[in-house]
Each structure stands twice: as C-alpha cells, then as structure tokens.
Amino acid sequence: xxxxxxxxxxxxxxxxxxxxxxxxxxxxxxxxxxxxxxxxxxxxxxxxxxxxxxxxxxxxxxxxxxxxxxxxxxxxxxxxxxxxxxxxxxxxxxxxxxxxxxxxxxxx
Amino acid sequence: xxxxxxxxxxxxxxxxxxxxxxxxxxxxxxxxxxxxxxxxxxxxxxxxxxxxxxxxxxxxxxxxxxxxxxxxxxxxxxxxxxxxxxxxxxxxxxxxxxxxxxxxxxxxxxxxxx
Numbered sequence: 001x002x003x004x005x006x007x008x009x010x011x012x013x014x015x016x017x018x019x020x021x022x023x024x025x026x027x028x029x030x031x032x033x034x035x036x037x038x039x040x041x042x043x044x045x046x047x048x049x050x051x052x053x054x055x056x057x058x059x060x061x062x063x064x065x066x067x068x069x070x071x072x073x074x075x076x077x078x079x080x081x082x083x084x085x086x087x088x089x090x091x092x093x094x095x096x097x098x099x100x101x102x103x104x105x106x107x108x
Numbered sequence: 109x110x111x112x113x114x115x116x117x118x119x120x121x122x123x124x125x126x127x128x129x130x131x132x133x134x135x136x137x138x139x140x141x142x143x144x145x146x147x148x149x150x151x152x153x154x155x156x157x158x159x160x161x162x163x164x165x166x167x168x169x170x171x172x173x174x175x176x177x178x179x180x181x182x183x184x185x186x187x188x189x190x191x192x193x194x195x196x197x198x199x200x201x202x203x204x205x206x207x208x209x210x211x212x213x214x215x216x217x218x219x220x221x222x
Contacts, residue, residue, distance in 0.1 A: 001169070034208045036153075043202055043212035044153065055210065087153055091207045096168035099153040 002027050002093050006086075006100040012108040019075040021086055021103045028068045029092025035064055035073045036087045038102075044087065048073065075105075083107060110135035114203045114213035116188075120220045126190040130203030130213050137161060137184045140205050144177060144188045148199040158207070159186055193220045 003026040013019050023033065031051035036044035046055045048064035051071055061076040075082055088100040116128035130142070144156040157167035159177045167175050171190070179186045190197065198220045203213040 036209070038153075043204075043215055044209065046208060046210045049208040049210075089153075089155075089209075095155075095157070095166050096170070097155040097158075097207065099155065102152045 001096060002029065002090055002098055004088055004090055004098050004100040006088060006103050008103060009101065010104040010106065012106055013078050014108045015078055015080055017078045017108075019078050019082075019105060021073045021088075021105075023066075023071040023073070023088035023100050025069045025071075025090055025092070027093060029090045031067050032090055032092030033064075033066070033071050034089045034091070035062075036089060037082075037084045038087065039084045047086075078105070110205065110211045112203050112205065112211055112213040114201075114216050116201075116216055116218075118217055118219060120193050120218065122194050122220060122222055123192055124220075126193050126197065126201075126218055126220075127187065128201055128203070128216055128218075129185055129187045132184045132186075132205070135205075135211075137181060141207050142177075142179070142186045143204045143206070143209065145202045145204055145209070146197075146199045147202070148196075151199075156188065156190075156201075193218075195220050 005024045007022045033051045035048040038044040052064045063074050085102045085104045091097050111133045114130040138161045141158045143158040157177050159165045174191045176189045200215045205211040
C-alpha cells in the first residue's frame with residue numbers, strides 16, 4: 001500500500017496569511033493526487049485534482065503543485081471560510097486509494 | 109446538478125451486517141466509478157471500495173473479506189454491504205462519484221454497539 005503523510009498536522013493562521021500544506025507519498029504516484037477541504041459535520045469538498053487542477057468553483061487562492069512523491073497545497077491569502085481540515089488523496093496506485101491523515105487549519 | 113442521496117440502518121450490533129444504498133440523480137451514471145468512503149469519529153478518511161456500471165469492483169485489501177459493493181443500473185443506485193461489523197466500523201459512511209470525488213452523498217452515521 002502507498003502511505004500518505006501530511007505536514008504539519010495542524011497550523012494556526014490568521015486571515016490574510018499564506019498557508020502551505022505538504023503531502024508526501026511513499027511511492028511515486030505521478031500527479032495522481034487530489035486535495036479536499038472538510039468542515040465539521042460536512043462531506044469533503046474537492047479542491048484540486050491531478051495535483052494542480054483547480055476544481056470548478058474553487059477560488060483561485062487555492063493552488064496545488066508537485067509530482068512523484070512530494071506535493072503542496074497553498075492558500076495564498078487565507079479567508080475566514082478556509083478554516084477547515086485538508087486531506088490529500090492518491091489515486092496513482094490502488095487498491096487502496098489512500099488518504100493523508102489531514103491538516104487542520106485553525107485560527108491563530 | 110449531480111446529487112447523491114444515501115440511506116441505510118444507523119445502529120447495528122456487533123457481528124451484524126451494515127447495508128447502505130446511494131442513489132444518483134442529475135447526471136450520467138455510466139462512465140464513472142462509484143465509491144464508498146468512511147470516517148471514524150474524529151479521525152481521517154478511509155477509502156472502502158468502488159464499482160463501475162459493468163459491475164467491476166475494487167476493494168481496500170484491509171476490508172475486502174467483509175465488503176461487497178453492488179450496482180443497480182436500472183435505478184441508478186449502488187450499495188455497500190459490510191459483514192461482521194464491530195465497534196471499529198463505527199463512523200460516517202459516504203458515497204461519492206469518480207476517483208476524484210467531486211460529488212458526495214450527505215453521509216450516514218453508522219454506530220456499532222451492543
């Protein structure tokens with residue numbers, strides 16, 4: 001199985017801050033990576049697919065990059081609605097399609 | 109707009125079988141994988157498995173022995189059955205479309221308790 005790790009596990013930030021979350025895969029997954037945002041009590045929301053593709057309706061302050069084993073999600077200017085937990089998810093090798101453990105972005 | 113509506117029993121006893129169904133509306137059913145994902149309370153996401161319209165499935169190796177995903181193409185539905193549940197299977201179960209999960213069901217809380 002491919003293991004996914006994320007860092008940091010949590011980050012405290014303020015509105016307007018630039019936030020970067022890192023995801024690493026235990027094996028090369030090319031660009032078969034997605035990022036999701038989840039708020040309490042809600043289903044996750046797809047933000048980024050194929051490592052850098054912005055899903056329809058997602059604000060341009062979200063961006064993804066990387067390939068192989070190292071990926072990043074960047075929020076260029078944190079907005080109040082961005083406080084949430086973020087998960088990376090690989091579909092490069094299965095089964096299973098593994099998720100990262102999550103990164104919680106909370107208020108500083 | 110694609111919508112996924114899911115339902116099923118929410119309270120189970122250990123050793124019982126979990127059964128959930130997800131109905132798809134507002135978009136094409138063919139050409140997509142349809143997945144089940146779960147989330148234990150306060151924890152992260154776990155992919156359970158997927159099915160395509162033809163009935164071909166893929167399962168997480170850790171759950172494969174207990175899980176069956178089936179499809180009812182005439183009603184645009186797919187279902188999850190998980191046998192021999194235990195407290196470790198407690199959590200919110202989601203259905204979703206694709207391998208990049210753009211559309212999700214509302215989630216079903218399943219509690220396993222004696």
